[in-house]
Amino acid sequence: xxxxxxxxxxxxxxxxxxxxxxxxxxxxxxxxxxxxxxxxxxxxxxxxxxxxxxxxxxxxxxxxxxxxxxxxxxxxxxxxxxxxxxxxxxxxxxxxxxxxxxxxxxxxxxxxxxxxxxxxxx
Ligand code: HEC
Numbered sequence: 001x002x003x004x005x006x007x008x009x010x011x012x013x014x015x016x017x018x019x020x021x022x023x024x025x026x027x028x029x030x031x032x033x034x035x036x037x038x039x040x041x042x043x044x045x046x047x048x049x050x051x052x053x054x055x056x057x058x059x060x061x062x063x064x065x066x067x068x069x070x071x072x073x074x075x076x077x078x079x080x081x082x083x084x085x086x087x088x089x090x091x092x093x094x095x096x097x098x099x100x101x102x103x104x105x106x107x108x109x110x111x112x113x114x115x116x117x118x119x120x121x122x
Contacts, residue, residue, distance in 0.1 A: 023109070029117030032110050036103055045121045050101065054121045056080050061096075072098030085118075086111055 033045075037053070045053035051064040061078040062069040076096050078084050084095070089111050092101040105111050 024112040024116035026113070026116045026120050028110075029113035029115070032105070032114050033117050036105065037114075040103075045118065053118055057082060057085065057115065057119050070098055070100040072096050073101070082115055085115055089114065 033041075034043075037050075040048055040050035041053050042048040042050075045056070047053070047064065047067070051067040051069070057080055059080050061076050061080060061084075062074040073096050078088075078096070080088075088095045088101075089103075089105045091104050091106075092099050105114060
């Protein structure tokens, strides 16, 4: 029941992001991604030193096969709902103490744009 509700909420939030949450801008999100994320997560989110981010919204944290996650993220039991992703990107080590993800995005608009871009990746 709870899982079903969560799935519905994730689907609703995901579609809102895909359509562009109010004020969120995919093109700006792509620019932020290219400057601050692609170095580790690859062009278009294909992965590299960081895990692939294609399809990350709605995905269980630490679940890309064969990626060497920190024990902290691997055992976090988080799902990357838009709300959790927003908290993680605000300050990764605060949500997941011990994570090896070093990049925080303090600006709320940049996070919203980034998430709109991540939601657009296939
Ligand atoms: C210096 C390299 C580096 C940069 C730059 C970086 N990341 Fe990461 N990221 C990582 C690593 C390494 C992990 C795995 C963390 C762990 O295992 O604790 C990670 C994990 C993540 C995760 C969790 C993915 C999953 O599969 O659970 C997300 C989401 C994420 N990063 C988003 C971003 C975004 C968005 C940016 C740009 C704002 C960014 N990262 C910038 C290295 C980086």
